[in-house]
Amino acid sequence: MLAMTINTYGPAEEVFQPSNIPTPDIRDDEVLVQIKATSVNPIEFKMREGYGRRVFSKKRGFEFPVALGNDVSGVVVKTGRKVKHLKNGDEVFAAPEVTGQGSYCEYRAIKASHCIAKPKGLSFEEAASLPYVTMTSWSALITKPKLCPEDYRGKKVLVHGGSGGIGSFAVQLLKAWGAYVATTCSTGKVEAVRQLGADQVIDYKQEDFSQLLSDFDVVLDTVGGNQEAPSLSILKTNGKSHYITLVFPALANIDQYGFLRGAFKTIKTFLGKKKACKKQGIQYHWGMFSSSPEALEHVRQLVENGKIRPVLDRCFPLDQIAQAHSYAESGQATGKVGISIAQ
Known part of the structure; x- marks a missing residue:
């Protein structure tokens, strides 16, 4: 699958490059999500610079090249044999615990329990601005x-x-x-x-x-x-x-x-x-990020009831991830910077 990866730490315009990495396999309790959109969070551009490298390298167990990214909004295309509540074609959003490759790519294997139905009426980009x-x-x-x-x-x-x-x-x-x-x-x-x-x-x-x-x-x-x-x-x-x-x-x-x-x-x-x-x-x-399906379901209902709206400053295509990072780091954005993943 196509991914925008880093092979070293450093400035966005110097380290991101397109890569062809294996589409992940799924376990019995996981689903494979075709990612339609993700977004940029400050932790990601800090990680790109090397922040937390000791902890994240140990926790994620990855080696370069690495696809960063936490938020996921997309469509289920494959389900593990123990998954009962999701099926192919379901639109979901999530920010799973940080393990393996991230979301700056076309597909991601995610525990089914971490996937929540995408809020009705939101685009994939709007939904991707919310989980993290x-x-x-x-x-x-x-x-x-x-x-x-x-x-x-x-x-x-x-x-x-x-x-x-x-x-x-x-x-x-x-x-x-x-x-x-x-x-x-x-x-x-x-x-x-x-x-x-x-x-x-x-x-x-x-x-x-x-x-x-x-x-x-x-x-x-x-x-x-x-x-x-x-x-x-x-x-x-x-x-x-x-x-x-x-x-x-x-x-x-x-x-x-x-x-x-x-x-x-x-x-x-x-x-x-x-x-x-x-x-x-x-x-x-x-306080720090911790994956919580309960929280995501709670917010999905608030969004559908008109209590919360995504604040999405602008979107970039996946191949412009370096520009997206630079813009997010500049402090100019109000709310989130989105990434569209065309397939």
């Missing part, structure tokens, strides 16, 4: 803090980076759950983010969110940087508030120091921050 951000947001907002959607009703939540792929999705998800949502973004994207339903949009280039907000219940930080201390300052100190960040040094530490030293430094950092926040009456969490 859905499950990252779910992990951060539900799994890590041990909350459920109903817990957000009436709560005040700040989402940093409301114009990004995860931010633009999380704003809509939280509004669907009944939260009051404030978010930050740059000047040129304020109106677009407001149209997503945010109750308060703060232009971080001209305003200081920590001077405008107080008594919040949750902060979801999708951008990192120097946001942590001012974010903690706006949270309630009743022991029930949560600071959740998606930007933390676990993979970078392992890349730099190796598995043992890197893991030790990471755990030490995390426990220190968690302990300090607990003294302030704040619960501290690191």
